[in-house]
Amino acid sequence: MELNGRVVVVTGGTRGVGAGIARRFTEAGAEVVVCARRPPQVPLPKTEFAPLDVRDADAVRHFFAGLPRLDVLVNNAGGAPYRRLTDADAERHARVVELNLLAPLTVSLAAYEHLRRTRGSIVMIGSVSGGRPSPGTAAYGAAKAGLESLARSMAVEWAPDVRVNTLVVGMVRTELSAVHYGDDDGVAAVARTVPLGRLAEPSDIGDAAVFLASDAAAYISGASLLVHGGGERPAFLDAATTDRDG
Numbered sequence: 001m002e003l004n005g006r007v008v009v010v011t012g013g014t015r016g017v018g019a020g021i022a023r024r025f026t027e028a029g030a031e032v033v034v035c036a037r038r039p040p041q042v043p044l045p046k047t048e049f050a051p052l053d054v055r056d057a058d059a060v061r062h063f064f065a066g067l068p069r070l071d072v073l074v075n076n077a078g079g080a081p082y083r084r085l086t087d088a089d090a091e092r093h094a095r096v097v098e099l100n101l102l103a104p105l106t107v108s109l110a111a112y113e114h115l116r117r118t119r120g121s122i123v124m125i126g127s128v129s130g131g132r133p134s135p136g137t138a139a140y141g142a143a144k145a146g147l148e149s150l151a152r153s154m155a156v157e158w159a160p161d162v163r164v165n166t167l168v169v170g171m172v173r174t175e176l177s178a179v180h181y182g183d184d185d186g187v188a189a190v191a192r193t194v195p196l197g198r199l200a201e202p203s204d205i206g207d208a209a210v211f212l213a214s215d216a217a218a219y220i221s222g223a224s225l226l227v228h229g230g231g232e233r234p235a236f237l238d239a240a241t242t243d244r245d246g
């Protein structure tokens, strides 16, 4: 995919999934700006870092107003700690929705004029948690479901100038995998539940993001692309006493 000269902003592009996305865009020839609250701990060659808290609407507007050009916005900053609904008050759950749903809206609105001028595109980083029960991260799952809905509406309101799509991401191996899945044995056990036999690498998500942002996806807007290695085998199949494999 050729993205020579295109300017790309990846929110939360300093580590994890976002860093994998940023790397793939630089490899495709794009000029990449990553933003987060803190600079990357591991250097990201050929990217520029801009400090930004995506929940701060004034700072977000100021950041995009100062950009000379923008072709692609990747709304990647997000995530949530494991926290059952009754383990926190509503305000703490609302912060999760703020980061995973309201911030991408704020950022997209701030980026819109640039993207309209360049006939650019937005890639939302969604999650499989938005399409199934998400116990322990309920507010996160609800926010990711909302993000996909937001992307579909944006795709209609902003057509034909700006394309908007969502990557619906499964489990990814990042620096923080141990927090989500445990030690190496935990990660390996989780990987065995994925039909393709492994967690995604951040570069897998980067490849899909570059595709959606490229001219090869010129007729794709309002779409959700599952990047989850085949999804989840229904648990009832292993519990049922009929129709067992083998």
Ligand SMILES: NC(=O)c1ccc[n+]([C@@H]2O[C@H](COP(=O)([O-])OP(=O)(O)OC[C@H]3O[C@@H](n4cnc5c(N)ncnc54)[C@H](OP(=O)(O)O)[C@@H]3O)[C@@H](O)[C@H]2O)c1
Pocket: 011, 012, 013, 014, 015, 016, 017, 018, 035, 036, 037, 038, 039, 052, 053, 054, 055, 075, 076, 077, 078, 079, 080, 099, 125, 126, 127, 128, 169, 170, 171, 172, 173, 174, 176
């Ligand atoms: N990892 C997975 O298995 C997985 C699965 C499905 C979907 N996803 C999605 O992929 C995206 C990235 O996840 P990840 O696992 O790579 O997370 P991560 O390792 O925690 O990285 C999150 C990134 O976002 C930045 N960030 C967090 N809060 C921010 C804020 N308020 N303003 C600006 N930047 C902020 C972080 O930098 P600072 O902390 O310095 O700000 C960091 O760069 C998220 O949208 C997540 O929902 C991940």
